[in-house]
Amino acid sequence: MAKIKKAFFCQSCGFEAPKWYGKCPSCQSWNTMVEEIISSSNHIQSQQLEQITYQPFKPINIQDVGKVDFQRISALDSEFDNLLGGGIVPGSIMLLGGEPGIGKSTLLLQIALMLDKKILYVSGEESAEQIKLRALRIAQKNPNLYLYSETQTQEIFKQVKNLEPDLIIIDSIQTVYSDLVQSASGSIAQIRECAAEFQRLAKSTNIPIILIGHINKEGEIAGPKILEHIVDVVLQFEGDRNYTHRILRAIKNRFGAQHELAIYEMTEAGLHPVTNPSSLFLSDGQDIYSGTSVAASMEGARPFLIEIQALVSPTVYSVPQRTATGLDPRRLNMLLAVLDKRLGLQIANKDVFLNIAGGLKINDPALDLSVIASIVSSQFDHLIAPKFCFAAEVGLSGEIRAVHKIAQRIQEADKQGFEKIFVSRQNAIKELKTQQIQIIEVAKVSDMMKLLFK
Ligand SMILES: [Zn+2]
Structure with a gap:
């Protein structure tokens, strides 16, 4: 025993x-x-794996590396493929994280239905009938999609051996369990063991595996960080369930660029890729209020415009409230200190609320200038022209600093029909083919304010 x-x-x-x-x-x-x-008994473990055809990796001469590209499997969804750097790599193990109900199963079911491959969809969450019901709403049909309600990894391995699929989807890592560990499914020991077993399966059979992982209330992939170390790719769904759009971000990718993102729109018939994200995050420009400005942001390799809203109002508390939604609150506090010191803005006894429209979370220093413009606009109740746009970092002495990929940001603003973009003088933009946008180079926050609010 x-x-x-x-x-x-x-x-x-x-x-x-x-x-x-x-x-x-x-x-x-x-x-x-x-x-x-x-x-855990290593003895049983090795026996289990021997049942599966074993194809060990061999050392490759450095000169041959890159000559043979991975035969990536295209997901036939351009957003998803781009996010992964060109498709699914055989033998890779991927983790798709997100809050319950955000659309993880929908996205993978959709990809499974679109592909012309043999796919094993293992669900410990839903019965085959429930999945079929959801699949009926999606237009695509794949005759080689196999649904399997099972939670024990050893049973799953048996079916993998029988079926020999081209792709395996596990929904979810928290519901599967291994016989080799006696604690309950969803516990750290189980998640770790199951992920390790799936990793060995993927590497030894060259079948790619996608694991779905639920995110806990702290916004981390439930259970351990250890899971992120085991897998090759970590994709995370972001966004609010109250909005129709969903952002899928590559947090880790051994086969492509990190921090790349894909944007989808949730509809009755599934998730649709959004090709013009700027249109999603900008209001139609019909009603203009003070405190609103547009920033040319960059996420991964993709530029898009977002709306930043600020509200400055006298506080009724002894300590004023400072809230930032979608932006680092420490960044907001720093920018407020700059406004106070360098512009003499009387803001110490004001509540400041800042919001990035559309439920986005963005960590891009190029938003600084837009944040500052929005705060000043709200403070004095002066409108910013709706066709003005901003892209620069602000330093502690109130200097406006250069940001990376400025040309793409300017081109995106130009494409969206903006009239003026405020950038740093340090960016030194020389020749840039634009249709109509006027590039305004500024050196200090105080200079920009003179130009904006004459
Ligand atoms: Zn710890």
Whole structure:
């Protein structure tokens, strides 16, 4: 009989320890260590894997690397393919994370129905009938899609051997369990073991595997960070369930660019790729209010325009409120300090609310100038012309600094019909083919304010 082994696991980072700690020695979180049963036997493990045809990787001469490109499988969805850097790499293991109900299963089911490949869709969440019902709403039909309701990895491996699919989808990693670990499914020990088993399966058979992972309330892929280390690609769904658009971001990608993103629109018939994202995040320009300006942002390799809204109002509290939605609050505080010190803006006793329209989360210093313009616009109740756009970072002394990929930002604003774009003088834009946009180079925040609010 197998001896029962126990260990403590940090629920936040997956750190394993033989004894309990109040504070995780690895990620320093408090009260995250939980005892779980593990009873792993390497002997059974290796037997299990031998049942599957084993194709070990061989060392490659450095001169041959890159000559043979991976025979990527195109998902037939240009947004998804671009996000991955050209398609799904055989033998790769991918994690698709997101909050429950955001559209993870819909997207993968859609891809499974679109592909002309043999696909095994394993669901521990829904029955085959429920999946069929959802599939009926999607226009595409793949006669080689196999649905399988199973949660035990050893059973899944047997079916993989019988069916020999071209792609495996596991919905979700939190519902599957391995016989080799005795703790409940969804526990750290189980997730870690199952992910490792799937990784070995992918590497040994060359079948790509996509794992769906639910995200917990802290916005992290539920369970361990350890999962992110095991897989080759981590894609994460962002966006608010209250909006129709969904943003899929590549957080990690061993085969392509990181921080690339794809934008989808949720409809009755599934998720549709959005090819002109700027149109999604800008209002139609019918009603103009003070405190609103447009920033030319860059996410991954893609430029798009977003609307930044600010509201400045006298506080009723002893400590004024500062809220930033979609933007780092520390960045907002820094910009407010710059406004206070360099422009003499009396803002210390005001509440400041900042919002990026459309539920986007953006970490791009080029938004600074637009944030500052919005705050000043709200403070003095002066409108900013709707066809003005901003792209520059602001430094602590109020200087306007250059940002990367300025040409793409300007071209996107030009394409969207903007009249003026404010950029840093340091960017030194020389020859740039634009249709109509006027490029205004500014050096200091105070100079820009004179130009904006004469
Ligand atoms: Zn930890």
